[in-house]
Amino acid sequence: MGEGVFHWAPSSGSFYDAEQFLDNIYKKKAKNDIFMGETGGGGSFSVRSPAGGAFLYALMSNFYGETKFDDIIEKNVAYLLGDNSNKKSYVVGFTKNGANAPKSPHHRGYYGNEDTGREVDSGLQPPEKNKLLGGLIAGDFNSGSHNGTVSAWNVNEVCVDMNAPLVGALGYILSKKAPVTMPGEEEKPDTVDVVPVVAKAPDFSLVQNGSTITLSGMDAPACDVQVFDLAGKMVEQFKGLQGKTMLSLRAKGMLQVRVISAKSRHTFMVKSL
Numbered sequence: 583m584g585e586g587v588f589h590w591a592p593s594s595g596s597f598y599d600a601e602q603f604l605d606n607i608y609k610k611k612a613k614n615d616i617f618m619g620e621t622g623g624g625g626s627f628s629v630r631s632p633a634g635g636a637f638l639y640a641l642m643s644n645f646y647g648e649t650k651f652d653d654i655i656e657k658n659v660a661y662l663l664g665d666n667s668n669k670k671s672y673v674v675g676f677t678k679n680g681a682n683a684p685k686s687p688h689h690r691g692y693y694g695n696e697d698t699g700r701e702v703d704s705g706l707q708p709p710e711k712n713k714l715l716g717g718l719i720a721g722d723f724n725s726g727s728h729n730g731t732v733s734a735w736n737v738n739e740v741c742v743d744m745n746a747p748l749v750g751a752l753g754y755i756l757s758k759k760a761p762v763t764m765p766g767e768e769e770k771p772d773t774v775d776v777v778p779v780v781a782k783a784p785d786f787s788l789v790q791n792g793s794t795i796t797l798s799g800m801d802a803p804a805c806d807v808q809v810f811d812l813a814g815k816m817v818e819q820f821k822g823l824q825g826k827t828m829l830s831l832r833a834k835g836m837l838q839v840r841v842i843s844a845k846s847r848h849t850f851m852v853k854s855l
Contacts, residue, residue: 599814600642608635615654616661618723627736629672629721629744632658637747640754646812647836652758659751662718668726673748674740675715684719684728688738718745783848788841793831793854795839797822802843810838 608617608631617635618628636658639651657665664671664681671681693708717740722729729737781788786800797807800822807829809818817833822841831837831854840849 600646604635604638604642608639609654615657616666617658626722627720627739627741627744628723629662629718629748632661633718633744633748633751636751637754640751644754644757648812652755655751656755659748659755662721662748670726670728672719672721674717674719675713682728684738686728686730686732686734686738687714687717687719687740688732688735689714689717689740693732714740718748720744781850783841783846785843785846786841788839788850790852790854793834795829795831795852796826797829797841798826800824800827800843802845805841805843808840808842809833810840812836812838 608619611617611619611631617631619631619635636655640655643649643651643655662672663676664679664683669679669681671677671683674684674687677683692712692714719728720735720737720739720741722737732738781790785802787798789796789798795807797805801824803824805822807820807822807827808816809820809831811817811833812835817837818831820827820829822829822843831852834854836851836853838849839852840847
């Protein structure tokens with residue numbers, strides 16, 4: 583899921599860098615906004631791209647407070663639930679709007695058969711309680727109908743690496759469509775207690791308190807302080823002095839603060855109130 587995502591970090595930690603990285607993996611291989619990085623037949627586990635892509639864009643959107651990808655996230659999840667030209671749902675038991683759902687998921691627990699030496703295609707009828715309702719199968723985007731052979735693991739297998747991102751993407755969509763207020767949250771006062779955030783670099787420390795940033799311990803003669811929004815646009819710029827400097831941010835929300843001196847270059851994420 584996301585291939586190199588977990589081995590890579592954006593050069594500046596910016597929304598723009600993260601967006602470009604995911605776009606290279608998913609959007610540039612999309613067809614009508616559906617992520618088609620793995621579009622082959624049996625064995626390609628086609629659903630990994632729309633499920634994984636929807637989740638990673640949702641994760642990024644939630645972290646940066648962005649909404650520009652909400653439509654494409656919903657579109658990829660809807661595709662897996664049957665909103666496609668074949669009316670083919672890839673989720674067991676999901677037949678809304680006449681979608682054709684899989685009926686033969688490859689999962690030994692479904693058939694009560696733990697004997698790895700036997701094929702599951704033995705005519706066994708699984709108990710109703712065993713049905714993997716909600717399970718996302720590996721899928722095949724090239725065929726208009728599901729393969730009904732249980733032993734065809736290459737298209738019918740139910741795997742965690744496909745189902746977990748689908749659940750995550752659905753959770754993100756639900757948080758937008760039907761946000762839930764937890765008990766007690768509505769009783770919290772409107773005022774916000776601002777707790778200083780401390781970040782340390784090898785040659786200085788940064789303390790944020792509300793919209794005020796303090797740089798201390800700077801041993802370089804001077805430094806440049808650049809402030810970027812989540813789109814990567816520089817919105818403010820300051821000059822820091824040796825020793826201690828206090829800066830007041832005009833911009834609000836999630837911001838990147840980049841400190842550049844003759845000795846080092848560091849970027850911090852802050853939330854200006």
